[in-house]
Amino acid sequence: MLIEYRALGKRFWKGGKPVQAIDNLSFSVAKGEFVSVVGPSGCGKSTLLNLAAGLMAPTSGEVRYAGEPVRDVNHRVGYMTQKDSLMPWRTVEGNVDLALRIQGVARGERRDRTRHYINLVGLGGFEQHYPGELSGGMRKRVALARLLVYDPETLLMDEPFGALDAQLKMVMHEELLAIRDRTNKTIVFVTHDLTEAVTLSDRVVVLAPRPGRVKLIHEVPLERPRNVFQIRFTPRFGEIFETLWSAIEQDMRKGEEV
Amino acid sequence: MSEKAGALAAEVPSARAADDALHDAPVGTFWFTVKLWLARLVLLAVLLGAWEWASGTIIDPFWVSAPSQVLDRLREWIVTGSLWFHLGITLQETIAGFVSGSVAGMALGFLLGRNEFLARVLDPFILSIYSLPKVALAPLFILWFGIGIAAKIVLSAVIVFFLVFYNTYAGVRDADQDLIDVVRLMRGKRRHVLTIAVIPSAMVWVFTGLKIAVPYALIGAVVGEMMASNKGLGHLIEGSAGQFDTAGVFAALLVLMAISTTLHELLNRLERIVLRWKLVNR
């Protein structure tokens, strides 16, 4: 197992009061696996990714990566956060080539790789624009290019396509799956969109509302490579979607009332 | 204007659309600019006219002089060359004080901003010197450095230092942790965190501090000159007042005003280059 959450608990303090975000949560992600995490707002999905990235420490239990407890920033994962977290003072190109600059990649190669991924996310022509000049969906795509360009071993993605329209979303799904099939990357993918989760994943983890616990883990035994445009119309897809939907439906309602 | 460009770029997914928006924006603002400057000129003319008229009719020119007399005095100083001499001295002191104070302020601001423990240790010391009215240090500096320009540079630098230091420090503390994490996850070292995330983010605050500090750099130089000196604009004011030459006092004040606004404008231009990215945001 590459990523292991073991009896994980995470408590935050808000205005002097404890908030139990995650309680006694366990599941694992195997190397090369694509796992989606779904669940109502506030159930600790982003917190799970923050813990795997080593940006915060668990209150109880532990997070392991490649057999070792995660104690500090986890350099082996690339993390696309829920907020796009672009540097507003760097252009699109300057944001995407960040990791390559840090690695000291030579200028010519850096430029080629950067341009390749900017084009891949459909932002060719915007290289010299600042994030402040872009729409929310465009900024998300810059963050995606910035993540993919340095080829991290594992991708943590927090609602990466939430701000995109339906067509663009499917184009991005296709690109992401192509990259996955080519590189066999491990991907942990947080989303609100069940169709997206089933289309992309090997397994879907459904979390219960706060405090976050595993409510259901469901396999998605659809064969790869997948056609992201057609797979949703297959009967197998419909069955899996139904099962997940019934698990999540009640909680979603509850989540909305709060 | 920039807001328009930003919004358009967001809606129309084409790089050209954003450029076009930038190009037609100044057309709308051109007449506004003309009107603005006309209004300012009219106001200036009215004020100067009223001053010229009042002087000699309702107030004794001995107290308030008059624009024409001030101009005469300036012309005289330019012809004899004394204006350039005194101006040069004050400018030297101001710029040297401003630059050294700013550099030191930024350096300590970045250092303490990234080192919380050291910041806490030094906090009471810095605060107690900061709360001192700095001009009260002038006699001490004159004692130490003599009546030459060194004492004025030091006084000016000390005043500037605190303004720039506190702004830089606040800017560093304000840096977005999420952006810092982005760099750290990419295996960024301390220096990467600093150059990629912290320094650019703090620059907005640094420039605020620098701009506030410009007139204070002048205060340091001029106060020093008024206390003990035989040159500089402060000395010119002091000397003119001593001879009951109000026109001379006003002329020197006018020159000070010109220095201060020029330096401020220079900083504005530099800011527009360094913080170019801000122009497109909102």
Ligand SMILES: Nc1ncnc2c1ncn2[C@@H]1O[C@H](COP(=O)(O)OP(=O)(O)OP(=O)(O)O)[C@@H](O)[C@H]1O
């Ligand atoms: N840094 C923090 N300080 C205090 N509370 C926090 C912090 N981060 C998260 N929380 C709390 O922990 C809970 C889980 O937050 P988290 O962001 O992980 O939810 P989420 O599942 O990602 O929600 P969403 O779907 O809305 O993004 C929430 O109640 C949130 O208020």
Ligand SMILES: [Mg+2]
């Ligand atoms: Mg979240």
